[in-house]
Amino acid sequence: MQEQTQILNYIPVDELTGSISVPIYQTSTFVQEEPGVHKGFDYARSNNPTRKVLEDLAAKLENGTNGYAFSSGLAAIDAVVKLLKTGDEIIAVDDIYGGAFRLFTHIYEKFGISIKYVDATDAQNVANAISDKTALIWIESPTNPTLKIADLRAIGKIAKEHNVLFCVDNTFASPIAQKPIEYGADLIVHSATKYISGHSDLIAGLVITATEELGAKIKFIQNASGAILGPFDSWLVIRGIETLSLRIKQHAENAQKVAEFLTTEKLIKNVFYPGLKTHQNHEIAKSQQKYFGGVVTFDLVIDDKELASRIVSGTKLFKLAESLGGVKSLCCLPCEMTHKSIPVEKRYQSGVTDSLIRLSVGLEDADDLIADLKQAIENAVKVNVETASSLN
Structure with a gap:
């Protein structure tokens, strides 16, 4: 099946009305039949039907297990870094997006997470930088803005050998051009503001996980931190994906x-x-x-x-x-x-x-x-x- 056909096939028809366009559930809460008994939704920060369609769609696009939609690309990056703890180390691509650099260096270094920046065009540089504190390898490929390419297969093998999380910012490629989970990535982030939505009319971020275990951790962080994507913007991203x-x-x-x-x-x-x-x-x-x-x-x-x-x-x-x-x-x-x-x-x-x-x-x-x-x-x-x- 061709990718464009797959994308359109992934987007469900509304079961309640038959609407071919995903409904926008613009609500903050959901009525429960009795305490704790509901239709899968209780409060819109925790889950929303429109956002869930987008999150499921993102996971399918990247061949992942779970997808989560955030209020911005940086909020998505922030959620991944929150998997770490004080004393952990990130090995990051040297030609890094300025916002990610700012977040890593000026926010998380204060909490005791150290960063090493390496030229990831040579996978050996990544391997050489790994220490017993390394918890996460952070790669953009292509990078922003000099479009360096990392060998994702090689870095994926290095990450597995050292039992280190491997995250790829796939914003520049999009899931149409590249699927990093196939090369060993544990996590993928997107600024969905960019190609995924495609019309310069919203701010959004996505995290996709390769396993249900990681998915549960990101879901907990999303709900606990609250940087969710609203239903209308979720609908706009879905609409953008239809022509991705x-x-x-x-x-x-x-x-x-x-x-x-x-x-x-x-x-x-x-x-x-x-x-x-x-x-x-x-x-x-x-x-x-x-x-x-x-x-x-x-x-x-x-x-x-x-x-x-x-x-x-x-x-x-x-x-x-x-x-x-x-x-x-x-x-x-x-x-x-x-x-x-x-x-x-x-x-x-x-x-x-x-x-x-x-x-x-x-x-x-x-x-x-x-x-x-x-x-x-x-x-x-x-x-x-x-x-x-x-x-x-």
Whole structure:
């Protein structure tokens, strides 16, 4: 069965009315027949029928046992870290999302959880970093924003050998392109704000577990901490998932064309996209991803923040904004936006320079997107030349 057919088949018809659209149960509580006797729902923080449809759907998409929906991607990450205790250690990918870095470093280090950041493109670096305190390996693949790829199979084996939890942030790939549980992941997190919902109209997070035991622990944390996704946003995510397979395919097709164009521009030093044969991890990506994703990142031959800023401010179809994964194309300057919370030295070590530009390639016509980037680059260079001339 094709994936798009599977997705639509996973979404149930409402048993009560026959509604083909999942009902939005906008309620805080549920009437009980007698104390403790109810229809599976007692209080909406603990469970909600609309959210349950989404959570079951997320688990099926990732071939997991259980799924849980949270109020944001960071709330989902937070729930996973709450599996740990004081004295535990996380080994995390060095090119990490700025919000995860902020959470790990500025919140959980205060509670005695230490973090080691490693270049996970070489699985041996992960193995070498493991100590008797290591409790969790945290991987993004592709990473945000330099699109490094980790060998999930190799890291999954390392995690099992050392009896360490292995969590993959699968936001950039989506469950359509990559299913980390098949490679040994114990947990998967998503910022469902991005590709899963796909329309830049909500904030949401997901955790999917590989076992019922882990599922019960995440469920307890979700209920105890209360960072749940509301019924209306749950319904919006379900609606987004209905077209997920079609969107991911088009995102990837457009991104490949944009990436190939960018390699021809003299002003550009490096283009980061796993679909390019020149990408350092292209072969690994090809072995574990069905599609290469919709994010393309590049930096300039001169590390000039002002020039990069003019480029992202000069696009018309690419809107200058945080986030990614929506149907409309977005661009950003990570050093001033998504990764500003990361110290400059660490940012540069992971490849996030002042001239690094991240593109979220949407569903507009690829030729139009290329033309937009071309004019933005040409106009930015023109301003640079005119400024230099005036100074002389």
